[in-house]
Amino acid sequence: MARYTKSRDWGFPRWRGYNDNNHAAQKVRLCDREGCDKPGNFPAPKSPNNPDRWYFCEDHIVEYNRNWDYFAGLSKEEAAKRQAEEKQQASGYSSTSYSWSGSENSRSNEVIEALKVLELEADADFEMVKIQWRQLAKKWHPDLNQDDEKAVKRFHAIQAAFDLLRNREERGSF
Numbered sequence: 082m083a084r085y086t087k088s089r090d091w092g093f094p095r096w097r098g099y100n101d102n103n104h105a106a107q108k109v110r111l112c113d114r115e116g117c118d119k120p121g122n123f124p125a126p127k128s129p130n131n132p133d134r135w136y137f138c139e140d141h142i143v144e145y146n147r148n149w150d151y152f153a154g155l156s157k158e159e160a161a162k163r164q165a166e167e168k169q170q171a172s173g174y175s176s177t178s179y180s181w182s183g184s185e186n187s188r189s190n191e192v193i194e195a196l197k198v199l200e201l202e203a204d205a206d207f208e209m210v211k212i213q214w215r216q217l218a219k220k221w222h223p224d225l226n227q228d229d230e231k232a233v234k235r236f237h238a239i240q241a242a243f244d245l246l247r248n249r250e251e252r253g254s255f
Contacts, residue, residue, distance in 0.1 A: 112138040125149075192249060195242035207250045214243040 112121040113135045121136030125145050137145055152160035193203050199213045217239045219225075226232030249255040 110136050112136065112141055114138070114141040117141060128153075191245065192255065195245045198238050198242040199246075207246065207255055210243065210246050210250075214239065218243075 110121045111117070112119050114137055117138055117140075119138035119140070121138055123137050123139060123142035124134040125137055125142055127133040127135055135145070152163065155163065188203060196203055196205055196210070199210060199217060201209060201213055205213075218236065221232050221236040221239060223233045223236055226236075246255060
């Protein structure tokens with residue numbers, strides 16, 4: 082049976098001494114930028130395909146990355162070839178997003194067609210869709226255009242487009 086001993090760490094102030102080995106000063110790597118005395122916590126490559134790293138502080142890593150040229154030392158043809166090779170190798174890691182990220186190319190064709198039916202630009206948000214749908218539905222409603230078969234078809238197209246966009250918005254893929 083183990084004997085219980087009282088710890089000296091309870092209460093304030095702590096009663097143990099500070100001469101323990103676990104309180105030794107830790108080594109801090111300084112920023113590799115000349116004249117900087119801040120800790121260098123951010124690694125940066127010294128050159129492409131080289132495992133050696135510089136270590137910079139936050140201010141200097143931003144400056145380094147702004148001026149970093151991955152294709153430094155390569156001719157234009159070599160740089161284009163390397164870029165094409167790496168793009169081909171990385172294509173398996175590219176993400177296909179089905180949500181709108183701000184450009185027309187990121188929306189599906191049926192969403193763009195539905196926006197055209199509602200007479201909206203391809204970058205319209207859902208609030209604009211609701212406002213435009215209300216206006217067009219009032220304008221082309223069959224009760225207001227009873228004898229016009231063209232108006233009825235237009236109203237049904239507007240309603241179908243709005244339903245598609247509303248479903249996409251609810252799913253989070255608008």
